[in-house]
Amino acid sequence: MVALMINFLRTFPAFAHISAGILLLVLPGLLFTGHAAASEVEVKIRGEISGSSLRMFFEPETLTVASGTTVVWVNEDHGVHRIKFADSVSPSLPAHKAGREAARYSLNFSQPGRYPYNCAIHGEQMQGVIIVE
Numbered sequence: 001m002v003a004l005m006i007n008f009l010r011t012f013p014a015f016a017h018i019s020a021g022i023l024l025l026v027l028p029g030l031l032f033t034g035h036a037a038a039s040e041v042e043v044k045i046r047g048e049i050s051g052s053s054l055r056m057f058f059e060p061e062t063l064t065v066a067s068g069t070t071v072v073w074v075n076e077d078h079g080v081h082r083i084k085f086a087d088s089v090s091p092s093l094p095a096h097k098a099g100r101e102a103a104r105y106s107l108n109f110s111q112p113g114r115y116p117y118n119c120a121i122h123g124e125q126m127q128g129v130i131i132v133e
Contacts, residue, residue, distance in 0.1 A: 040070045040106075043128065045093065045119075047077035056081075056119070058128035067112055067132055075103040083107075084120035 044059040056077060065071065073083050075093040083090040083105055093103040109115065109132045118127040 039066070039068075040072055041065055043071055043073045045073055045075040045077050045081050047079060056122055056126045058126065061128045062131065063128070064131040064133060065109060068108070068110055069132070070106050070108045071130055073105045080121060081126075082120035083117055085115060085117045089120050 041063065043063060045056075046059055047054060047056045049055075056079065058073070063071065073081075073090070073093065075081055076096050078095050078097075080095050081093050083093075090105040090107075093105055096102045109130060112132045115130040115132065116127065117129070118124060
């Protein structure tokens with residue numbers, strides 16, 4: 001679009017002052033039409049066996065996002081999990097099985113703040129925080 005405008009100005013230099021004004025009005029809309037406004041970020045739900053112990057965790061445990069970001073929890077663990085905030089709990093995210101798509105839970109964060117959460121099933125041993133700026 002910008003290249004087309006430049007070619008037009010080279011062909012018709014008398015319209016340069018009008019075209020420059022139009023370009024200044026239109027260009028910001030072309031550059032910022034929702035492509036960067038809403039984003040999506042994943043948090044993996046994982047489990048690791050080390051010796052005789054099992055460690056379940058969110059990766060990353062702390063995530064900082066911009067206001068308006070949707071966070072998607074993806075259960076890559078072989079256990080069932082539920083994302084629990086102070087005022088809400090997700091549906092159960094079934095255990096991940098080979099050959100099947102991992103269960104997902106999405107939540108949009110529109111208000112700046114600190115949002116600690118944990119797994120409603122596994123409690124404090126499995127916790128994380130979303131920081132919205």
